[in-house]
Amino acid sequence: MTSTQTTQFSYRSQKELTVWSGYPDYKPIKGFEKPETATRTFQYSKYGHAYAYATNESVKVFDASTLTQRCEIQQANVVDLWFSPQGSYLATWQRPTKLEDGSGSRNLLIWDALNGEQIASFSQKQINNWNFQWTDDEKYCARMVTGEVQFWESKNVGKGVWARLKLEGVAKFSLSPGKAPAVAVFIPERKGAPAIVRMYSIPNFNQALSNKTFYKADSVQMFWNDLGTNLLVLTQTDVDKTGKSYYGETNLYYLAVAGNFDCRVPLDKEGAVHDVTWGPDSKEFVVVYGSMPAKTTLFDHRANAIFSFGVDPRNYVRYNPQGTIVAVAGFGNLNGTIDLWDRKTLKKVNTFHAPNASHCEWSPCGRFLMTATLTPRLRVDNGFKMWHHSGSLIYEENVDELFQVGWRPQPVKEFPSMRSPSPPPKPIKVNATSKTATISPKPAGAYRPPHLRGSTTGTTTLSQREAALSGRGPSIGGQRKGPGSPAGKNNKNNNGSNAGALTKSSVDSMTPEEKQKKLRNLEKKLRQIAEIRDKQSRGQKLDTAQVQKLSTEASVMREIAAVREQL
Incomplete structure (x- = not known):
């Protein structure tokens, strides 16, 4: 039905789920029977x-x-x-x-x-x-319970635990890819002791291969390189005690599984880490970091900075699967600008705009970048676009209420290697308005990088949160609400300057201890709101209480600002 050289992707909307072939057809694959129900x-x-x-x-x-x-x-x-x-x-x-x-x-x-x-x-x-x-070879599988990570041989899962890694306070684990599987575990700060990330060879749990301790880490995201030899750990605190961010402080650490090297990645611009990605060869990585406009830097296999992609309003970075092109982009409260860089020459290939995009993903062949506008982040202009790696738009499809879209992963060896950017093919299907539409893009609903999607904390990139708090960007995880929309008017009437003033008056009379307690409670409310928005973005139906809690977001943000001013 599909040849080895044909790419494939699937999308899910309110009306249908379908599977399509990629370039040059861009049409439903014959023989796939669509489900009759949602x-x-x-x-x-x-x-x-x-x-x-x-x-x-x-x-x-x-x-x-x-x-x-x-x-x-x-x-x-x-x-x-x-x-x-x-x-x-x-x-x-x-x-x-x-x-x-x-x-x-x-x-x-x-x-x-x-x-x-x-x-x-x-x-x-x-x-x-x-x-x-x-594990990648599926020989072993694992699950975390209180105080331990349990392992099974996959063929015997559920028939009695095969091995146990017991660690008091363990909060997260991640199995490495590669031929020699390891497990990384995270233990948050406890009773004054620092947070820890440890790595063990499976199933030799008597002694850790690598061990890194650090403070300022209430939660982490872990990023393995494809070979499973090195790990990047993005740490985050619930609260930034310096007062520079409403949503905590982030740091990035580098650990080698062999235990012979670890360090804090030297980031020379103050502010949050927005995105991080490994190169397909597992020997380098790119980080987007710092207050907006952010800096994007390429690091080698020992966390040495080797090239700067510049300082721009960007919060997303991905290599194509072949490692020949790097996309550096700005989504969410940013305007959807995408820069494409030739990895070999480190020269910029092109810059173009994908306004309102809430999904961005390279095709397995490495020649096309898919962007999509999904609901419920934005309920109008839903659909997907295919961009050639030179930056030319070659195909677009409008899809009402598009919830999800994604490529079928395929091995790089199935596609000829691209040594340098090639001329774009002729557009297959592009609306007449598209070229003018990309000239002046408008910000849309909050974008979540792939590594943060599905997070139970409901977190988005820190720059997006701060933009939402300051009124520069969209509400967290939701659709942009313009001042002329009914939702915008409600926010203005219910959560405007009067509410903020009242809040300031009440804060003035609080003791320092009461202010700290008030701040903790407000930040907890904001995290709960973010979790609800995350559920909403995955298409889950909200109950009346959850909808009501969402409507309090702006007032909670203003209260946080008022309390912080008094601390």
């Missing part, structure tokens, strides 16, 4: 072997290359699903319920993705798809 999510496996989607009634699993159905899993109301790397196993998560004896339901289920047989079940309250992982 779908909740779809996923490809890491290496593109398998594809699955969930409806309210069941989950269907397909061979991704031929789109022939492997099996149908009769499991209703699946909210999230994810594959093992090779596509042999599938995890599904449903909202937890309480059983008659008061215990939690077994709502995290593990399936054989070839025949649809259930092979294990667990209780898990939160949608933490990182909390059940497989």
Whole structure:
């Protein structure tokens, strides 16, 4: 149905779920039977072997290359699903319920993705798809519970724990890719002791391979290079005690699995880390950091800065899979500008605009960059665009209420290597208004980099949060509300300067201890609002109380500002 040289992508809207071929066709693949009912999510496996989607009634699993159905899993109301790397196993998560004896339901289920047989079940309250992982070869799998990470041989998962890594206070873990799997674990600060990231070889847990301690880390994001030899750890605090950010402080650390090198990545511009990505060769990485306009820097395999992409309003960076082109972009409250750089010459290829984009992703062939405007971040002008690596728009499709879109991963070896940017093909389908539309882009709903999507904390990039707080950008995680819109008018009437003044008056009478307590409570409210917006962005229906809490966002922000002024 598809040749090895043809790319494939899928998209999900309110009306349909479909699978398309990429360049040069850009059309639905014949033979794929669309579901008759609405779908909740779809996923490809890491290496593109398998594809699955969930409806309210069941989950269907397909061979991704031929789109022939492997099996149908009769499991209703699946909210999230994810594959093992090779596509042999599938995890599904449903909202937890309480059983008659008061215990939690077994709502995290593990399936054989070839025949649809259930092979294990667990209780898990939160949608933490990182909390059940497989090694790249699928030999081992792991799950975190209180105080330990449990391991199984994948073929025997659920039949008794095979090995345990016991660590008091462990809050997160990540299995490395590569041929020699390791596990990295994070333990937050406790009782004055620093936070720790440790790495162990699986299953040799007696002695850590690498150990890094640091303060100012309430939570972390972990980024392995593809070889699994080095790890970048992005730390974040809940509160920035310097008062420079409403949403905490970030730092970036570099750790070698071998244990022979670690350091704090030297970032020479003050402010948040907005995005970070490894090069496909695993020997370099790029970081976007600092107060806006941000700085984008290329680092080598020992965290030495080797090239600056400049200082611009940017918060996103990705290599194409071949490592020949680097896209540096600014989304969310920024204007959708995308710079394309030739990695070999480190010269800028082109700059263009993808206004209102809330999704950005390279094709497996490395020649095309997909951008998309998704709902509910923006409910108008939904659809996707395909840009040639030279910066030319060659295809666009309007899709009403587009929820999700993504490429099928394919091995780089299936596509001829691009040594330098080639001339763009003729546009296949481009609206007449597109060229003028890209000249003066307008900011849209908040953009979430791939590494932050699905986060249970509901966090966005720090620059977006600060922009929202200062009134420069959109509301966090939601659609932009202009002053002329009904929502904008409500915000102005309900949460305007009068509310702020009242807040300042009440703050003046507080003791320092009361102000600190008030600030903690307000920041907690703001995190809860961010979590609700994250649920909303994944298409989950909100109840009345959640909608009401969202409407208080602006007033909470102003109260935070008022309290901080008095500290």
